Amino acid sequence: MLETTSGKRRTALVTGAGGDLAATVVPRLAATGWLVAASVRPGTEERVMERFAALGGAVTVVGVDLAEPEAVAEAVGRLERAYGAPEALIHLAGRFEPGPRPADGVVNAAAVLERALDGNLRSAVNACAAVLPGMLAAGRGALVAVGAAAGASPAPGSVAYAAAKGALAAYFRSLAAQVAKRGVNVALLVPKGALDTPGNRRAMPDADPAAWIAPDALTDAVLFLLDRPPRGLVHELPLSVG
Numbered sequence: 001m002l003e004t005t006s007g008k009r010r011t012a013l014v015t016g017a018g019g020d021l022a023a024t025v026v027p028r029l030a031a032t033g034w035l036v037a038a039s040v041r042p043g044t045e046e047r048v049m050e051r052f053a054a055l056g057g058a059v060t061v062v063g064v065d066l067a068e069p070e071a072v073a074e075a076v077g078r079l080e081r082a083y084g085a086p087e088a089l090i091h092l093a094g095r096f097e098p099g100p101r102p103a104d105g106v107v108n109a110a111a112v113l114e115r116a117l118d119g120n121l122r123s124a125v126n127a128c129a130a131v132l133p134g135m136l137a138a139g140r141g142a143l144v145a146v147g148a149a150a151g152a153s154p155a156p157g158s159v160a161y162a163a164a165k166g167a168l169a170a171y172f173r174s175l176a177a178q179v180a181k182r183g184v185n186v187a188l189l190v191p192k193g194a195l196d197t198p199g200n201r202r203a204m205p206d207a208d209p210a211a212w213i214a215p216d217a218l219t220d221a222v223l224f225l226l227d228r229p230p231r232g233l234v235h236e237l238p239l240s241v242g
């Protein structure tokens, strides 16, 4: 079991814990000894508590809108008082937006961009800002978020999502440069394609899931990034099939 020097279990804040990838990541974190604070969209707490019921006391669920900075600060403050400062943030929250299309008009284009920024960028900025002071005070920690191929490689149909994931990548690169020498590893996992999730199977029923990245492999990468030594930090990790 992983423990702090004081003998307490280490706490990991996992955002987007109601989403598809969290169904694999959270149990694996719990199995390796982490206490998981699972952050979910307010109103979904009970459903997510049921999802992780078998993990017992290894998981605590907190409802918070990650796009709201005050709410995130308050939620993380409560976690810190109850369990100590998180030593890891695994930011799985995100939001795919198909659009806007050129014909959508200015107002719709702006609304799509705001949703993409809330889900992919503001959520990350707020979560990182909330947990980082505790990590810097401790001189150790890891911030891991999930980017997307769209953030760097142009593809039709996802311009707002691409802009938000591109901004997330720039934010993570700069944050890594800012805090790496203070014991905090800031890392962006970048799947270079779809993951084999229930959501993708529903959205693309005719595609072959065998060609998609395995959630267990993404989880392996998360666990790897959480425990990099100070002289071997990894700030960006692409994942692909083939």
Ligand SMILES: NC(=O)c1ccc[n+]([C@@H]2O[C@H](COP(=O)([O-])OP(=O)(O)OC[C@H]3O[C@@H](n4cnc5c(N)ncnc54)[C@H](OP(=O)(O)O)[C@@H]3O)[C@@H](O)[C@H]2O)c1
Binding pocket: 015, 016, 017, 018, 019, 020, 021, 022, 040, 041, 042, 064, 065, 066, 067, 068, 091, 092, 093, 094, 095, 096, 118, 119, 120, 123, 146, 147, 148, 149, 191, 193, 194, 195, 196, 197, 199, 200
């Ligand atoms: N699945 C893939 O193929 C794939 C590929 C590349 C990258 N990624 C990235 O990997 C991450 C996890 O993917 P996934 O498949 O697990 O996604 P998912 O099933 O859509 O889960 C994302 C979760 O984040 C939550 N969320 C978004 N904005 C939030 C906010 N402001 N406050 C609180 N919760 C919020 C969502 O809640 P709501 O549903 O209520 O919005 C959802 O539960 C995402 O960042 C995604 O962009 C996924």
